[in-house]
Amino acid sequence: MIDWISQFALVLLATCRDVLPIAAIIIGFQVLVIRKPLAHPKKMLVGFVYVLLGIAFFLKGLEMALFPLGKLMAAQLTNPEFLGINPGEQDVSWQAYYWVYIFAASIGFATTLAEPSLLAVAWKAQQISGGAIQALGLRIAVSIGVAFGIALGAFRIVTGTELYYYIVVGYIIVLIQTLFAPKLIIGLAYDSGGVTTSTVTVPLVTALGLGLASAVPGRNPLLDGFGLIAFASLFPIMAVLGYAQIAGWRNKSSLSSKP
Amino acid sequence: MVKNPFIKQLFGSFLDLAPILVVVLVFQVLVIRQPIPDVANLVAGTLFVILGLTLFVQGLEQSLFPIGESMAYAFARKGSLFWLLVFAFCLGFGTTVAEPALIAIAQEAASIAAKAGIIGQTGDAKDSYALGLRITVALSVGFAILVGVLRIIRGWPLYYLIIGGYCGVILMTPFAPPEIIGIAYDSGGVTTSTITVPLVTALGVGLATAIKGRNPMVDGFGLIAFASLTPMVFVMAYGVLR
Numbered sequence: 001m002i003d004w005i006s007q008f009a010l011v012l013l014a015t016c017r018d019v020l021p022i023a024a025i026i027i028g029f030q031v032l033v034i035r036k037p038l039a040h041p042k043k044m045l046v047g048f049v050y051v052l053l054g055i056a057f058f059l060k061g062l063e064m065a066l067f068p069l070g071k072l073m074a075a076q077l078t079n080p081e082f083l084g085i086n087p088g089e090q091d092v093s094w095q096a097y098y099w100v101y102i103f104a105a106s107i108g109f110a111t112t113l114a115e116p117s118l119l120a121v122a123w124k125a126q127q128i129s130g131g132a133i134q135a136l137g138l139r140i141a142v143s144i145g146v147a148f149g150i151a152l153g154a155f156r157i158v159t160g161t162e163l164y165y166y167i168v169v170g171y172i173i174v175l176i177q178t179l180f181a182p183k184l185i186i187g188l189a190y191d192s193g194g195v196t197t198s199t200v201t202v203p204l205v206t207a208l209g210l211g212l213a214s215a216v217p218g219r220n221p222l223l224d225g226f227g228l229i230a231f232a233s234l235f236p237i238m239a240v241l242g243y244a245q246i247a248g249w250r251n252k253s254s255l256s257s258k259p
Numbered sequence: 260m261v262k263n264p265f266i267k268q269l270f271g272s273f274l275d276l277a278p279i280l281v282v283v284l285v286f287q288v289l290v291i292r293q294p295i296p297d298v299a300n301l302v303a304g305t306l307f308v309i310l311g312l313t314l315f316v317q318g319l320e321q322s323l324f325p326i327g328e329s330m331a332y333a334f335a336r337k338g339s340l341f342w343l344l345v346f347a348f349c350l351g352f353g354t355t356v357a358e359p360a361l362i363a364i365a366q367e368a369a370s371i372a373a374k375a376g377i378i379g380q381t382g383d384a385k386d387s388y389a390l391g392l393r394i395t396v397a398l399s400v401g402f403a404i405l406v407g408v409l410r411i412i413r414g415w416p417l418y419y420l421i422i423g424g425y426c427g428v429i430l431m432t433p434f435a436p437p438e439i440i441g442i443a444y445d446s447g448g449v450t451t452s453t454i455t456v457p458l459v460t461a462l463g464v465g466l467a468t469a470i471k472g473r474n475p476m477v478d479g480f481g482l483i484a485f486a487s488l489t490p491m492v493f494v495m496a497y498g499v500l501r
Contacts, residue, residue: 014359021353022454025346026326033342034333038326047322050314055453058311065304069283069296076291103286110278114308116315117456119275121483124324124460128468128475163441164432171425178418187417187480194487195456197448200279202360226441229448233487 011063012056019052058116058199067203070107074208077103078215094158097216101151104208108150108232111204112143117195125188133188138240142192145239146232150205153231157212160219163227170234177241185244193237197229205229265313272312280305319457327461328468335469340412347408350462351486352401354455361396364449365389368442375438377501392497399493400450403486404459410481411466414473417481424488431495439498446494447487459483 030038038044076082077100112118122135122142156166178186197205205228213225287295295301334343355361369378369385369392378384410420432440451459459482467479 018357018359018452019454021357022350022458025349025353026330029330029342029346029349033339033346034330034337036333039329040325044322044326047318047320047325050318051322051454052318054311054314054316054318056311057307058315061304061307061309061311063304064307065301066279066283066308069287069301072296073283073286073291076293077286082291099290103282103290106282106286107279110282113278114275114312116312116453117451119312119316120319120323120457121460121480123319124457124464125476125480128464128479163444167444168429171429175418175422175425178421184474184476187477187484190417190421190484191460191480191482194448194451194483198360198451198456199453202449223438223441226445228445230441230444233448 008056008060011060012052015052015056015059023048055116055199062200062203066200070204071207071211073103074204074211078208078211080215094155097154097158097212100154100158100208100212104154105147105151107204107208108201109143109147111200112146112196112232112236113139115196115198115200117198118142118192121188121191121195129184133185137243138188138192141239141243142196142236145192145236146196146201148239149231149233149235150208150228152235153228154208154212156227156231157209157219157224158216160216160224163230167230167234170238174234174237174241177238177245180245181241182244182248185240189237189240189244192240193233196236197232201232202229205232265317268313268316269309272309272316275312276305276309315453323454323457324461327458328465331462331465332469335466343408343412344405347404347462348401350401350455350459351404352397354452354458355400355450356393356397358450358452358455360449360452361393361446362389364442364446365392365396368392368439371438371442372501375436377436377438388501391501392494395493395497396446396450396490399489400486402493403489404482407463407482407485408466411463411473411478412470414478417478417484420481420485421488424485424492427492428488428495431492431499435495435498439495443491443494443498447491450490451483451487456483459486 030036082099118139119135122138125133125138126135152166156163181189209228210221210225213219213221284295287293330346334346366385366389369389372378372388373380373385378388406420410417435443460480463482464475464479467473467475467477473479
């Protein structure tokens with residue numbers, strides 16, 4: 001029990017250390033530049049303590065439960081024995097790794113749904129759009145984007161194709177979608193690409209990428225193991241833009257069908 | 260009755276987490292067919308995550324969002340563009356330079372560079388490479404938030420910045436050493452932490468609300484997006500210059 005408390009205290013301490021520069025900047029500007037007291041200092045302080053405790057519990061819990069298991073599973077799934085691949089074989093077809101793609105997609109979907117940063121942005125979007133954008137719908141669209149992105153990223157590692165081509169094609173698709181998407185959603189869609197990959201997703205996805213790159217014959221984990229995060233931040237943009245596009249069409253057709 | 264919203268939120272957090280549990284359990288039991296190691300830790304850890312998520316959401320509504328918004332209003336009322344831009348840069352730089360995910364990826368990058376023979380194998384060379392990388396990414400995020408805030412004030416369309424960023428990424432890639440490309444692309448995603456995102460979002464939305472003629476939905480978002488593009492360009496530039 002004591003051991004456990006000291007471990008938790010360490011995580012809490014580390015969180016405080018990470019937050020220190022942010023707090024210093026906010027307080028410094030508040031005192032030196034704005035020179036006005038905050039509106040509800042007590043409430044904000046309590047809220048800040050909630051955030052600190054929340055992140056500490058969250059990280060400790062992930063470290064205890066999900067990370068070891070997730071990394072173990074990434075290792076087991078990419079194990080040549082499980083995949084039924086002869087270790088000496090150099091030419092394995094990409095279909096042999098189908099469980100890896102399914103796992104990549106499911107874990108990408110599930111971890112994104114629990115990502116606190118995404119929660120924050122989705123909540124804010126629902127608030128200022130007056131409910132026109134539903135937080136849960138946005139989060140599901142983003143999660144689908146991440147799921148597809150990570151599965152495609154795993155396919156890229158298996159086939160060993162250039163990361164560059166995927167990213168360029170992805171950018172072009174995003175630009176074309178931007179031209180046609182409703183103006184209101186564009187900023188939010190771009191933002192949702194950046195927020196999907198943080199506390200929960202990054203460690204699990206990195207483990208999967210590195211494990212996969214070491215297991216596939218002819219891949220170098222140093223060169224091929226990275227890039228999954230980039231996929232996971234590109235595809236949510238397409239998913240959200242697409243979602244808005246479809247919602248826009250449906251609204252239009254339901255409007256025009258009414259007299 | 261007082262505790263009702265908290266319990267509701269706890270349940271909400273559980274629902275948020277449930278898909279991960281389902282995925283992990285189904286794969287472990289049905290596909291990999293291995294026993295689940297350390298069930299006690301799994302249960303305890305899951306409860307921790309649920310509690311942590313609940314506390315975080317409570318604090319978000321009470322503290323992070325109001326702080327970001329009230330600062331945006333205060334700056335808008337003060338009318339000093341210079342200080343607002345200084346604040347934007349500091350917020351981006353300060354929150355990124357200490358970001359644990361970035362520290363981890365910078366060390367990874369240093370060991371890759373050492374193996375590829377770009378820098379020496381000594382610990383000193385690796386440390387200075389990793390530190391340089393961290394400063395580069397932090398500078399790029401500070402720069403991005405600064406430009407993003409300027410965009411909200413001036414009312415430039417977001418896609419100008421995004422297209423500019425995309426062009427930067429595409430143009431830099433052929434020149435960058437191949438070892439750094441994967442890391443550069445990934446570094447865009449890892450820079451935006453759980454505390455930075457709500458603060459920066461609230462700042463952007465607050466500014467767009469406070470300034471006349473701006474729409475919080477159209478102009479308020481986009482800061483994070485630009486802040487995840489610039490690190491890619493800056494990190495590749497760092498790889499070229501080293």
